[in-house]
Amino acid sequence: MISHILYPILLCLVVALYFCVKFVAHILTTRHALRHVPGPRPSSLIWGEEWLLYHSTPGAHYVRWHRQFGKILRFTGAFGHQVLSITDPSAIKYILGEAIFDFPKPKGVRAWFKATLGEGILWVEGREAHERQRRALAPALSQTSVRSLVPIFYDTSAKLASQWMKIIDDGHSDEAEIEVTKWAGRFALDTVGRAAFSYDFDCLSGRPHALADSMDGLTNNENKISSFYMRALFWIFPSILSIGDKGEMIRKSKMELGNIASKMWRDAKVAGDANGKNLMSMILRAEAKFSTHKMDENELVAQMRTTISAAFEPVSAIVAWTLFELALNVRLQNELREEVSTAGLGDPSYDDLTSNLPLLDAIIREVLRLHPPILENHHEAAETISVPLSEPIPGTSDTYLVIPKGTILEIPVNVVQTDPDVWGSDAEIFRPERWLERKKRGIRSDREILAFSEGPRSCIGKTFALCEVKALIITLLRQFSFACPYEIEPFQSFVIRPRIKGQGPSSLPLIVRKV
Numbered sequence: 001m002i003s004h005i006l007y008p009i010l011l012c013l014v015v016a017l018y019f020c021v022k023f024v025a026h027i028l029t030t031r032h033a034l035r036h037v038p039g040p041r042p043s044s045l046i047w048g049e050e051w052l053l054y055h056s057t058p059g060a061h062y063v064r065w066h067r068q069f070g071k072i073l074r075f076t077g078a079f080g081h082q083v084l085s086i087t088d089p090s091a092i093k094y095i096l097g098e099a100i101f102d103f104p105k106p107k108g109v110r111a112w113f114k115a116t117l118g119e120g121i122l123w124v125e126g127r128e129a130h131e132r133q134r135r136a137l138a139p140a141l142s143q144t145s146v147r148s149l150v151p152i153f154y155d156t157s158a159k160l161a162s163q164w165m166k167i168i169d170d171g172h173s174d175e176a177e178i179e180v181t182k183w184a185g186r187f188a189l190d191t192v193g194r195a196a197f198s199y200d201f202d203c204l205s206g207r208p209h210a211l212a213d214s215m216d217g218l219t220n221n222e223n224k225i226s227s228f229y230m231r232a233l234f235w236i237f238p239s240i241l242s243i244g245d246k247g248e249m250i251r252k253s254k255m256e257l258g259n260i261a262s263k264m265w266r267d268a269k270v271a272g273d274a275n276g277k278n279l280m281s282m283i284l285r286a287e288a289k290f291s292t293h294k295m296d297e298n299e300l301v302a303q304m305r306t307t308i309s310a311a312f313e314p315v316s317a318i319v320a321w322t323l324f325e326l327a328l329n330v331r332l333q334n335e336l337r338e339e340v341s342t343a344g345l346g347d348p349s350y351d352d353l354t355s356n357l358p359l360l361d362a363i364i365r366e367v368l369r370l371h372p373p374i375l376e377n378h379h380e381a382a383e384t385i386s387v388p389l390s391e392p393i394p395g396t397s398d399t400y401l402v403i404p405k406g407t408i409l410e411i412p413v414n415v416v417q418t419d420p421d422v423w424g425s426d427a428e429i430f431r432p433e434r435w436l437e438r439k440k441r442g443i444r445s446d447r448e449i450l451a452f453s454e455g456p457r458s459c460i461g462k463t464f465a466l467c468e469v470k471a472l473i474i475t476l477l478r479q480f481s482f483a484c485p486y487e488i489e490p491f492q493s494f495v496i497r498p499r500i501k502g503q504g505p506s507s508l509p510l511i512v513r514k515v
Ligand code: HEM
Pocket: 121, 122, 134, 137, 141, 192, 306, 307, 310, 311, 312, 314, 315, 318, 373, 374, 377, 450, 451, 452, 453, 456, 457, 458, 459, 460, 461, 462, 464, 465, 466
């Protein structure tokens, strides 16, 4: 009888011991192999640097560390696991380029994408499997497709503007304080719904919206202790994502988005949408053309969830940060309004959006440079692999770094995009004119911006995102001016968003005034 109880307990203990020994052995060998890489001493025995990182201004420690230790450094995560932080240009080019499939996303990050979105393109690994999914999405997000989507971008922009006008009019005034992050998220959702799936989420109606609220609630949390545990531990124990309130929230959000995606898919089938131009019809056409493997509903729903989510968080963050920077600078608002007015009375075309509004282009680039929504680009070495370096690690003469299998790497986008060697001594300052000066001097603009990542896994929705954000800013500036009466700071949810200093989750209340 006792043995019936004891044996399973004993077995569990042996298995737990095996994993503990394996984990400790991995940490010790990684630390040994990377002992020549400099970095900060762990500030906590259990949490390493995680506590410090979680409770500080997002990205601030990366800047400090890289100034002190150079372009490659090592810090400690929870329970002693080692993380490499890399800003060396040759290493980044190699990791995100030819070696990208040797550096998959870390297991915890993949578990997060699988739990929230399913097995779509943000989750998939392996050259062949990724290429297949990317080929299916690419035509719908190509420049040609985006060109045809521009009227939708203006339409959702106009809807948002008319809601703001109504708020101002209801207050019988020329201005109102409006919390713009909420509206920016709703704009991003309605735009991707209509543009990619011919589906109106109707988030911009002004009424409470279950999908918008649940997507926002998933990541836009106050600094709660449960969020800290999840963030600190999911690198080493990915199954933590299914535990407790947070696990429940993840399941709920995945289900809600999945239900909507299934409905969109069934409606499209009933409507016989196979010849349509939206993403869903194109996914099916591309699949039929390039592969014998047809996507089943689960895969398609995962892809739809992924696209909606990928288009939601970073776009809403960039819209909010752009309005924030404009609100701080009346001169810039006026100059931009002037530039937009020279483009004529109607809505600027795709060609205008991409090539003929240099100040607008410079402002959005500068926002992406100083407020990259995705702060860190995370990877894990699938094998022990040697990575080329632009300059040796201080104290060595090696022009390569051997990264042990299983080591987690992190590329801090904010550090790369504010490197004084590239951007000059005013790298930390918001100065869109630098892009106009660089263009005059013939410096290629795209290379140093890492906000959309680079290489085979870079953002496939970049043109879509840039055009929709530009269409919105043009529409808003023609009708409103902006001022910011609060002190604002960056706040890390899934992406980096603005919030009132020290207060709760993301928020950006601006004074919006009719012009
Ligand atoms: C300003 C807005 C945006 C920013 C800053 C941004 C940034 C990024 C970044 C950094 C990645 C690489 C992520 C990784 O390495 O895991 C990425 C991937 C991706 N983005 Fe975006 N994104 C934006 C908007 C969009 C939009 C509007 C869409 C779709 C309409 C989209 C769809 C995707 C997809 C599908 C991927 C996965 C690509 C792959 O793994 O091959 N993004 N994005």
